[in-house]
Amino acid sequence: MEVCKIVEGQRYSKRLTKRQITALLKVNCQRPHEREQDILRTVRHNAYGEDPYAKEFGIKISEKLAQVEARILPAPRLKYHDSGRIKDCLPEVGCWNMMNKKMVNGGTVNTWFCINFSRDVRDPVARDFCKELAFMCDISGMAFNPESILPPISARPDQVEKVLKARRIPQVSDRPTIIFGADVTHPQPGEDTSPSIASVVASQDWPEVTKYTGLVSAQAHRQELIQDLFKIWQDPVRGTACASLEPDYQPPVTFVVVQKRHHTRLFANNHNDRSAVDRSGNILPGISRSTRAPGASAAVRPLPALKDNVKRVMFYC
Numbered sequence: 001m002e003v004c005k006i007v008e009g010q011r012y013s014k015r016l017t018k019r020q021i022t023a024l025l026k027v028n029c030q031r032p033h034e035r036e037q038d039i040l041r042t043v044r045h046n047a048y049g050e051d052p053y054a055k056e057f058g059i060k061i062s063e064k065l066a067q068v069e070a071r072i073l074p075a076p077r078l079k080y081h082d083s084g085r086i087k088d089c090l091p092e093v094g095c096w097n098m099m100n101k102k103m104v105n106g107g108t109v110n111t112w113f114c115i116n117f118s119r120d121v122r123d124p125v126a127r128d129f130c131k132e133l134a135f136m137c138d139i140s141g142m143a144f145n146p147e148s149i150l151p152p153i154s155a156r157p158d159q160v161e162k163v164l165k166a167r168r169i170p171q172v173s174d175r176p177t178i179i180f181g182a183d184v185t186h187p188q189p190g191e192d193t194s195p196s197i198a199s200v201v202a203s204q205d206w207p208e209v210t211k212y213t214g215l216v217s218a219q220a221h222r223q224e225l226i227q228d229l230f231k232i233w234q235d236p237v238r239g240t241a242c243a244s245l246e247p248d249y250q251p252p253v254t255f256v257v258v259q260k261r262h263h264t265r266l267f268a269n270n271h272n273d274r275s276a277v278d279r280s281g282n283i284l285p286g287i288s289r290s291t292r293a294p295g296a297s298a299a300v301r302p303l304p305a306l307k308d309n310v311k312r313v314m315f316y317c
Helices: 018-028 032-046 052-056 123-139 157-163
Strands: 070-072 177-185 196-203 212-219 253-256 287-289 312-316
Touching: none
Parallel strands: 177 312, 253 312
Antiparallel strands: 070 287, 177 196, 196 212
């Protein structure tokens, strides 16, 4: 080992220290115009357009950014309960808060308790968080029991499966649409034994789709596919799967997959145009692209209105 030398510039996949993370974030936190100039400098410096291998395959790389036409979709006005000081609000730059507002149809939480799986959060901090959570839910219009059935408990991150208790997703009702959401969270680099956490939520109150029930479970380390996502049920009369809930029940399914790990960067044509950028210089939320940029995702269009006798399942990943 004493004669081995590691060539610099290799990717380090282990867990970083707090100092390294701080230094990495400092480098990556650039203003949009700084990032744009950095990208252009990198392209010119590396001379991708003169790369012999790219030329051999007939690939031409421009030193200019691709331009796409876009428009900003109007923000919807949000309606809150009339008993609150603020009855409705219009989001600004994609942001709004719950200050002085109450939910129109707040949920009821009678039984709850908190489990702390973090090594860095102490028990007094967890207890204070639970009290603040209950208080904020109550003043926001929810019927939230201020007392948990058990005091907050702490558990090791590698014992999630032993500690968590599931909630069952109810059967599909006669309403037109049920919306599912699913995601898997993997351990951070360097954690080789902790499980991956899968979660699925489902709406229960079409057409408002504001009430969801959830299911959380631990699965194999870095397993991307959700294990036990569905159960095949054989009814002796009605048959298998969806048909066991209702005769001839075969709902159409729409999948909407959100890709987060893309490398597309969108910049305003004019960084000083306050009608197109926020205070940080980022493009405003609600941008709809009419032309697809290379590597960019196409804008998601809303589904047409559903008829009363149509049933649809939408699944968000």
